[in-house]
Amino acid sequence: MGATDKLLAQSLDPALLDQWFDQRFEAKMAEREAAHVPSLSIIATKGTMDWAYPPFILASTAGALGWDVSVFFTFYGLELLKKDLHLEISPLGNPGMPMKMPFGPQWLQDINWKVPNVVMAGIPGFEKVATGLMQQTVKNKGVASIDELRSACLEADAKLYACQMTVDLFGYSQDEFIPEIAGWIGAASFLPQAQKSDVCLFI
Amino acid sequence: MSTNATQTLDARGMNCPLPILRTKKALTDLAKGETLAITATDPGSLKDMQAFCKQTGNELVSSSEHQGEFEFLIRKS
CATH class of the missing domain: 3.40.1260.10 (DsrEFH-like)
Structure with a gap:
């Protein structure tokens, strides 16, 4: 410790110094957070x-x-x-995916079609159909298309x-x-x- | 919808996150202090709009719900 520091330490009240530091630290941190x-x-x-x-x-x-x-x-x-x-969607091996019709009367739309994996895997074009239905659902519900969201990312x-x-x-x-x-x-x-x-x- | 807003945005029928994205876009065209009135039907927009304003520092002057429609007034800051 240099001579100046010794003098300074003697003349300073540690409690006051702590108080000053706490306030200053708080203010600086808030400033930092606001600018972050x-x-x-x-x-x-x-x-x-x-x-x-x-x-x-x-x-x-x-x-x-x-x-x-x-x-x-x-x-x-x-x-x-x-x-x-x-982009396509595959319901195969995805039991969490609800399979509902995006058209027809409400009672029909409410049905969750539980199609067994073996059937999904066996029908040619099943994924194309599922993708088409999903696209329709997205449109019906006012959810953005992937293209739209990607453009929004680029704009931002x-x-x-x-x-x-x-x-x-x-x-x-x-x-x-x-x-x-x-x-x-x-x-x-x-x-x-x-x-x-x-x-x-x-x- | 509040008619004395500088600009209005119809976000009805749009789902998350479109109302926020459109709001952000509309706000960029406004000058400081000008206001934007938004109508939305997405129930999530109530919380989202509060969070958006808090994060971006714009002022959410008012928000209300009326028969399934949500109305917001934002002042650009």
Whole structure:
């Protein structure tokens, strides 16, 4: 301790100093919190219509709230960045998925069709039909389309990253994807970003 | 719907998160102090609109429910 510090310590009342520090600390922390822009990082790994909703809903909403958003699309998630979205849904092996008709009288719409897996697996085009019905349901209920949500993400300046390894693995070419992609990167580039974000989700 | 708002937004029939996304978009076109009146039917919008305003620092002047429709007035800050 230097001579000045000694003098200072003698003349200061420790209790007062603590009180001053507590107040100052509180004020500084509040200031910091007010100036902090929250951030969200999502790792999107699924390429079906149902699994396309969570990342795009969360990313577009966070964007609307003024958050910094970045989404890393990897493996089947890369399908969500295609110029032409042909996302399908599969009820096969998904007992949690209600199977209801989006048209007809209400009593018909209320029926949850329990179709056995073996039947779903055996009927050609079953997934196409299920996808068509889901698209109709989405429309009827005023839920946004994936295209719409993706545009909202881009408008809100969300950074959409594509996994370069997946492109090579699945033999894609970069021009199959939307030009707004923020970067073709790998895990080593995304992880340091995710580390700094307030919310990080794997979907 | 409040008629003296600077702008109105009809979000009826839209589901989460569309009312919020449209609100955000409409607010960007407004100047500070101007108001936006929103009508929505999504029951989730009641909580969502409060959270949106709290997070973005805009003022939720009023919110009300009338026969399944929700009305909000937001002042841009």
